[in-house]
Amino acid sequence: MKHLLKLGDLSREEIYGILNLADQLKYERKNNIRHPLLAGKKLGMIFTKSSTRTRVSFEVGMYELGGYALFLSGRDIQLGRGEPIKDTVRVLSRYLDGIMIRTFAQQDVEDLAKYGSIPIINGLTDYCHPCQVLADLMTIREYKGSLAGLKLCFVGDGNNMANSLIVGCLKVGMQVSIACPDDYRPDAGVLAWAKEQGGLTVTSDLKAAAADADVLYTDVWASMGQEAEKEAREKVFRGFCIDGALMKLAKPDAMVLHCLPAHRGEEIADEVFEAHAGDIFDEAENRLHAQKAVLVKLLK
Numbered sequence: 157m158k159h160l161l162k163l164g165d166l167s168r169e170e171i172y173g174i175l176n177l178a179d180q181l182k183y184e185r186k187n188n189i190r191h192p193l194l195a196g197k198k199l200g201m202i203f204t205k206s207s208t209r210t211r212v213s214f215e216v217g218m219y220e221l222g223g224y225a226l227f228l229s230g231r232d233i234q235l236g237r238g239e240p241i242k243d244t245v246r247v248l249s250r251y252l253d254g255i256m257i258r259t260f261a262q263q264d265v266e267d268l269a270k271y272g273s274i275p276i277i278n279g280l281t282d283y284c285h286p287c288q289v290l291a292d293l294m295t296i297r298e299y300k301g302s303l304a305g306l307k308l309c310f311v312g313d314g315n316n317m318a319n320s321l322i323v324g325c326l327k328v329g330m331q332v333s334i335a336c337p338d339d340y341r342p343d344a345g346v347l348a349w350a351k352e353q354g355g356l357t358v359t360s361d362l363k364a365a366a367a368d369a370d371v372l373y374t375d376v377w378a379s380m381g382q383e384a385e386k387e388a389r390e391k392v393f394r395g396f397c398i399d400g401a402l403m404k405l406a407k408p409d410a411m412v413l414h415c416l417p418a419h420r421g422e423e424i425a426d427e428v429f430e431a432h433a434g435d436i437f438d439e440a441e442n443r444l445h446a447q448k449a450v451l452v453k454l455l456k
């Protein structure tokens with residue numbers, strides 16, 4: 157494993173390797189066992205979109221591993237004024253030991269890996285969000301003991317989260333159902349790949365999708381970059397919501413996860429969010445542990 161560009165590039169064994177290391181790092185942190193595995197290493201973090209969890213967890217993660225993280229706002233570096241990705245990364249490769257990037261086009265992340273000579277980590281693109289799904293799988297395994305055979309139902313837009321959940325969950329042997337409006341299905345390439353694997357259903361029938369789910373998952377109706385579509389999306393997605401009625405269709409011990417930030421009253425009802433706040437904030441915490449594991453695997 158040289159980069160983390162998308163989960164499709166990882167084998168089942170590599171995913172479990174990250175999850176196992178993440179569990180170990182979490183245990184050590186809880187027991188005040190220091191682990192400066194990346195002493196002296198430097199991570200550049202390029203953001204051309206907003207972030208709370210990804211930024212803070214990567215920065216704190218590098219600190220706890222003994223390394224250093226630099227926040228590089230897309231607005232402030234020359235990339236924002238048109239310096240090509242392939243030049244930027246050839247320069248940054250001379251200074252840094254790795255780059256984490258959050259941006260729009262997946263191609264930009266792939267180009268960093270192609271033209272640079274250091275590990276590249278995808279911190280979210282329009283196409284996928286692999287770091288989030290590694291933390292999600294870690295959280296599900298913590299609560300359920302194992303992953304294979306569990307059913308995850310994703311409610312809402314067939315967006316970056318849906319794409320990564322499909323790939324990550326199928327790779328570890330889970331079943332996935334996606335409940336989305338017909339015109340908002342996940343990426344066609346992801347769906348074609350999933351068809352070969354088996355284990356995925358995509359439907360606009362929310363109730364069928366949620367039946368007997370072990371995990372209910374949702375995300376915002378309008379992602380970063382889709383602000384202009386917000387009102388139109390509110391109409392299309394109305395009803396694609398995890399509420400008390402939908403919870404009754406899932407397994408009685410079903411977990412509820414949300415990558416956050418959440419819009420209560422849209423994709424999730426406030427009472428469901430608060431009843432499952434334990435699941436959701438454990439999931440958010442696990443971003444730190446899962447990403448530290450990725451950093452150690454790639455930068456050590």
Ligand code: CP
Pocket residue numbers: 206207208209210211280288415416417
């Ligand atoms: N879930 C997630 O990636 O959160 P941020 O946008 O705050 O980084």
Ligand code: NVA
Pocket residue numbers: 280281315316317375376378379380415416417
């Ligand atoms: N789909 C959301 C996820 C945020 C973590 C977005 O891209 O804005």
